[in-house]
Ligand SMILES: *[C@@H]1O[C@H](CO)[C@@H](O)[C@H](O)[C@H]1NC(C)=O
């Protein structure tokens with residue numbers, strides 16, 4: 368049995384470090400060298416409660432420009448490029464294919480290929496600005512407060528939304544003409560949904576999604592589902608059922624995306640996320656064909672398979688950005704003595720869906736692997752804010768890489784009985 372350790376909470380609160388404002392003078396933004404840019408303004412904040420209700424708050428133009436100043440985004444002008452994407456023909460078709468796959472049937476989906484305007488992920492400046500948009504802002508809701516999209520009733524601050532709380536929340540940016548919308552999802556630390564009294568449930572969900580077999584790390588752990596069959600064997604169907612029954616992670620993301628679509632019906636939507644928010648962004652990219660950039664995400668390929676999301680013929684519209692000293696993105700925050708293990712989390716998955724940009728901070732900056740290297744602020748301040756010599760040597764602005772291919776290699780999954 369594991370008990371929460373207060374020290375660890377301290378360590379986790381590191382994950383939410385705001386950017387020091389002294390940085391403003393040191394890193395003025397160079398103007399992008401091409402004119403293929405879009406200008407975004409912060410429009411809304413979003414937050415979800417532990418019961419997965421999604422709330423929005425409008426950001427008034429004055430507050431928006433103040434927020435932009437404080438978060439070092441004087442003008443959010445993002446470099447774009449055409450991105451080839453594949454979308455399911457409809458949400459109904461996608462859901463049907465998903466349900467058929469759950470029942471062992473193969474469903475054919477008539478994926479639609481198209482080219483949309485996406486972020487230019489070959490440019491360092493683009494990644495830097497997207498990372499900043501995903502970081503913290505100091506805005507508080509305007510006079511309208513928080514509202515339910517459906518009934519527009521004003522409410523107080525939803526549970527799980529305090530400036531330094533780790534809820535499932537983020538921002539919505541849009542161009543002046545509403546043609547392109549950027550949805551950011553912040554999940555700086557576990558848990559992603561809620562906080563306080565719901566933490567145990569969230570921990571359970573994360574462990575279902577990103578651990579090999581119900582977070583059964585050692586004999587001393589209380590697993591979050593009963594699928595372990597002894598001797599590194601795990602019942603696959605059992606894990607999938609547990610995930611579908613318990614996890615609000617993916618359905619909440621789908622609701623959020625649909626909410627944004629109903630606010631901006633004809634917009635091209637990008638989804639940008641950090642950490643668990645990045646993993647969720649990627650799953651939404653698979654589901655909706657939206658261009659995605661995920662910073663420091665845990666491996667979400669296994670979660671996608673366990674959720675039976677139909678795989679699109681191409682996943683190049685999804686880009687992952689991480690560095691090698693981050694144990695969450697590397698899938699090495701495992702074992703009972705790791706920081707994650709001590710907190711009762713097993714972040715064991717390592718494989719991602721999409722293109723990979725990997726900063727080898729372990730080799731090139733001699734960093735050691737630790738959880739305090741995971742925050743978006745680390746990525747912004749110490750990685751993306753200056754040129755990366757190892758990439759420039761190859762004539763690139765960002766270091767492209769390949770992903771790992773095997774998750775949970777020591778486990779056997781199948782129809783094992785007890
Ligand atoms: C972009 O720059 C090119 C060459 O400098 C110019 O011909 C073109 O009109 C510009 N496009 C826009 C939208 O400003």
Ligand SMILES: *[C@@H]1O[C@H](CO)[C@@H](O)[C@H](O)[C@H]1NC(C)=O
Pocket residue numbers: 419420421422516517622623625626629
């Ligand atoms: C918005 O999200 C809520 C969940 O918070 C969901 O019940 C509702 O159907 C969504 N609205 C739209 C228009 O998609």
Ligand SMILES: *[C@@H]1O[C@H](CO)[C@@H](O)[C@H](O)[C@H]1NC(C)=O
Pocket residue numbers: 420515517518520521522
């Ligand atoms: C928000 O909407 C949901 C259903 O859409 C409802 O259950 C909930 O009570 C509403 N919350 C508030 C505070 O109005």
Ligand SMILES: *[C@@H]1O[C@H](CO)[C@@H](O)[C@H](O)[C@H]1NC(C)=O
Pocket residue numbers: 410543544545
């Ligand atoms: C863009 O969307 C906002 C709602 O967020 C709306 O108030 C505004 O009128 C829209 N602007 C245009 C040009 O459609």
Ligand SMILES: *[C@@H]1O[C@H](CO)[C@@H](O)[C@H](O)[C@H]1NC(C)=O
Pocket residue numbers: 727730731756757
């Ligand atoms: C960075 O590390 C790679 C090995 O991963 C090495 O090949 C490269 O020379 C290093 N570059 C710099 C600038 O340190």
